[in-house]
Amino acid sequence: MKILIINPPHLSIGSRMAKEHLPPLGLLSIAGPLIDAGHEVKLLDADYYFLKNSQVVSQIITHEPDAIMLGHSGSTSAQPIINDITNAVRIIDPRIKIIIGGVFPTYHWQQILEQNPQIDYIVCGEGEEITLNLITALAKGGCLENTKGLAFKLNGVPIKTAPAENIKNLDAFRVAWELMDGYNYTYWGKRKAVVIQFSRGCPYPCTYCGQSLFWKKWRHRDPQLLADEIEMLHKKYGVEVINFADENPSSNPKAWRQFLEALIAKKMKLILVGSIRADNIVRDAEFLHLYKQAGFERFLLGIENYDEVVLERIKKAGTVSKDKQAIQLLREHGILSMATYVVGFGEERTRDFYNSLRQLLSYDPDQVQLLYVTPHKWTPYFEDVKDKEIILTDQRKWDYKHQVMATKYLQPWIVIIYVKLIEIIMQTRPSALKRLFFHKEARLRSAMRWYTRIGRRVWFWELYQFFFVTKLTKEKITMTEFWVQ
Template sequence: MKVLLVEPPKKPWEMMGDFIAPPLGLAQLAAVLEVNGVDVQIVDCNASELTWSQLERAIADAQPTLVGASAMTTFLPTASRVMRIAKGIDENIITVVGGPHVTFTVQETLENHPEMDIVGRGEGEHVILDLVRCLENEGDWAKVRGIAFRKDGEVVQTPLPKPVEVDELPLPAYHLLPMDAYYFTVFDKFCTVLASRGCPYKCTFCAERGFWGPGWRPRDPATVGDELELLHRRYGRESIWFGDDCFNLDGDHMGLICEEILRRDLHLDWYYQGRADLLIKHKEYLPLMRRAGNLMAQIGIEAASDEELKGLRKNLTIEQVKEAVSLLREHGMVCQGMIIIGARQDDASSIMRKLDFLKWLDVDFPVFTIYTPFPGTEAFDEAREKGWLETTDYALYDMSYPIIATEHLSREEVMGLYNRCFASFYTDPIMMARGLTSSMPWKREIWRYMLKFAARLYLRRYWSLIRELLRW
């Protein structure tokens, strides 16, 4: 039996930088299949620069029994297209889509996408292996935990399996990927790593808790060290993004990973996503982290007032944000701050206050995201119940396009303010001078990229104004 896992052609999020990241989830699934004797291949269209027609040839040449893909909400249309291509080649190919979006929209997905035979729900490692064994033995799909499928015109959902024991998983099958093709803006020898799964927090806009479950499951730091050493010594990776939902949740765990990096003499630059309050709580680890190569932290600032943070159930205060940014600067680390605009209560003044707040904080690289109610979140349930969702085109659910209007602004007005915020920050003379004259070469290079991005947003903004004038 042949399994083909596909990362479809897709446009990266410009606001996060110029990058191609490895499909870590597919590599993990492939590793589980491979160690159990299954013939598996990964096609990463982005890294291999494959067009849709070239992907079609790749699928035909592989002659797979099963084609699988994973889909975040904004990438559902591309995953759907992969499955349509597979069915067009051979209608007997079993098509499977997993990931966060389909986990939370099982009924809708199977009703609207006949090209998808099976939906994988939640973590996929147990599911994919059990499904392959079932297909090999021509067994009953209903006995495979964690899937959904159509039978006699009805959608059947099987019970979820137990959470994956993360330390029992093999290392991702990096050898099945074109590793030299992955980069992040100025870091051309780049890869992503997960040191844990899950997040115990309950932010209204985040679906991660619902997908991974309510607990936090850390990997053994020694195993993380093994993976980092493999990536550095065999694949020449020099920059690592820890893609954990909350890398700095446990100071001891984080510290042990740093010690592994130092003990193994791995010369890595790395960055992570974490929380401002936990950065303060574990501030005694900051010197160790810096010695181990930590250059940057991405923290969720999200808002400019305690009231807004409370509404997002962030369990964070503005004072904590201020202290966290100050601590990063004190220890020579760069801060990438995420902030949300276009929430239901936002007006033009509140959005501009967020811009001013980031300038006052002197965040190195702010990322403005538009409030997006993803399926699986409390925000989505509320927006659907109250009729706020103005589009169900999931390709637009990418945090750079308004899905709802606010109480004071239309979606078009939110879009204009989004463009204005990015452009204003990255063309501010003071911010620009600090970024472009930084002592860190990679920081200067990122600033040059963001200036180009800001220029594109300015052009979009003025082109929009011209079109409005012409229409008038």
Template sequence: MAGKVLLINPARHFIANHNGLGYLVPLGLVSIGGPLIDDGFTVKLIDHDAYGWSFKKLVEEVGKFDPDYVLLGHSGSTATHKTAIKTIHEIKRTYPNITVIYGGVYPSYADKSIMRECGEIDFIVRGEGEQTIVGLVRTLENGGELEYVDGVTWRHGDEIIANRSRNPIVNLDQYRPGWELVDWSLYQLFGFKRAAGLQFSRGCTLTCSYCGQWMFWKKWRHRSPENIVEHLKVLKEIYNVDYVWFADENFSADKETVKRLLELIIESKLDLSLNINMTAADVVRDADILQRYKAAGVDYIVMGVESLKDSVVANIRKNNPFDVSKEAVRLLHAHDIISLTNIIYGLEDESWKTLWEKFKGMRELDSDILNACYIMPHFWTAQGRTVKPSEIIQSDLDKWSYRNQVVATPYLTPFELFLGVK
């Protein structure tokens, strides 16, 4: 008989979840839960982040399920790392024979150092997990040879071994999210609409210097439009979901495929509210079909504008000079689609002059919602590799949440930059 797998979303408690947006379905864990169920394993999901339990209560719930394997992961993996390690420690202290598996973006890049840091972790899954987790757990169940499981870092005595990386999944349609694992009462957008996440595509066609997602997913791929519509029907008709956020880095990279998807969603008449991520350049490119986006239920489009200065945009390898970003916002206004734009502080040496330039640019941009955040110097990104250790003023990974300054600015104190951001 196949073993029991417990999926845990560690309790990070981001401010936006507590006071505003609400909690989001832990899509990464749900995405690997479906393949595990389909392979015959008994699976349970505990969203410790949303439940808000004490560690004592969490450990009690782990004991009730009595799993063979515990797998932890969080979408905010860097800022959640410390609480993930504490969670692992609390579980292993009580149940030392449980096999602990850890995954996510940060563990994928820092696998060996994490394994040295925490001897209670048995395995780290690197990269996308659907194939890897099923292959790993099935190999453990059958007593197979671990060195042949691609995408896994593991222990062989005192040695830490990183197996070769796994190739990207070619056919995403063959793996389904395990929606039946979700406690849907936890996920309400602003406390009103039942919300779910979904991925149409993975990866990005851009190679922005501050971002590691395009390296994590390796290349841009997508589910078939037909497959996405079937998932949307399940979410609406079975689980009464009203709002779906697409967790894609670059939803509209392929215009013709997206046109087909929008047509199918319109035909389905599901009456869902959709949130997607697009580049400003793609919004402008798709000016002739923005009415289809709106008809399909796209009410919100998030754009990673990041900078309002063309020289900085070029330096970070983005494709949206200021005029393009302005035109994208104008087009969304014209089609009654809410525009959300991200601006990153720290992509240049900030000063009172750059702060004033940003302020003027933001007023001219006229986005409906603005998300101001700080640069995070992740060591696996091109931008992160340019930052010297002496420039890091915040070493506590708990604070690496894009809401705290991590990299020093030579012309402004942290408080001065904070005032500028606010």
């Protein structure tokens, strides 16, 4: 079959301001098995060019595919865009099979199929094997009711087949890196970059996160095979930056250490960035030098909140002392720390923002990123807030950078002012400025300057968007009511 995989244009502030893009790993992962099975697959990365919906539709029709597949890593906020594109495609060419996938469609399959008759199939869960089985069945005219992990309409009624099992061997399906040809994917200051996964899933039960629910079980790649793949990307495609998509790649310290050692043995000049749990940094204190030798320049640490009671309620399973210790350990080994802090887990008052600032100052991270809690219906946290009112009904902006839930004690405009004040205080405090201009490592100074330049643009843009563009609803709509519309 002739298949076009599509990364739809997205409204994320970060990707627009940075003017840099990473390849859509999920779509490339699905494409690999299809190509190996003999199908003709091409990539249309509409997000890379930030194409208008009409331009995306035009290119789809020009390609004349038998099937199109759409998905985006920000699947909640991307879904309305996918709905609009696929509806236009169906009107122009009813022959094309329309397939979508991702976290949001996996859990909202019934709602999507009921409201969007143009969508033929939804891949629910890990896509590689399910998509291959779907395309094989379509090509052969097989029965889809026996194909696991699908949602579609049968006699006009949305149904979901039996769930597919986890992929046990993550090395069994290759990523179609060759589809990157024609795109200049960069990150970290216009350096050629890719997204990689060492593992899938997370063993921790944080109530606001859907990783453990979607991936079900934590698994990891073969350390040596992944190191070999990164070497290929470096030599063949000139990749310099590896951005790890894992929630927590070091859950298995033995396997993680083997990977670091295998990568070090390659003696490549790479820049590695990713996310990790603070307590794992503390756990790995004795071999953090391997992190540095492998090329890690920055880790994102999910601090989330200053209140131990809130952290316990959302089952973060972290402690203030380990958060501080992790940041200090990273600094001692020449690795930058970015602390992410989420607004909205509690009913914040002015004093809570003040306490949040005090805690962040005591942590003294190299960089900070403040986000807004965005409850997803499939997470346990949703049950805690399902009766709370929302202030933003534009699903395209449910991207953690826009306020979604109403706050009991503070108006939205006050919340964003407090958030912006915390950000500017953190980034302009003396210790941060000292590292920005006088850090002993030139490459880390360069990295911090790059992030600061982007952050400055985003800072002003978010204020402009909030006060002059984003329309907050004045109706009283609860979280539950929003999702049953």
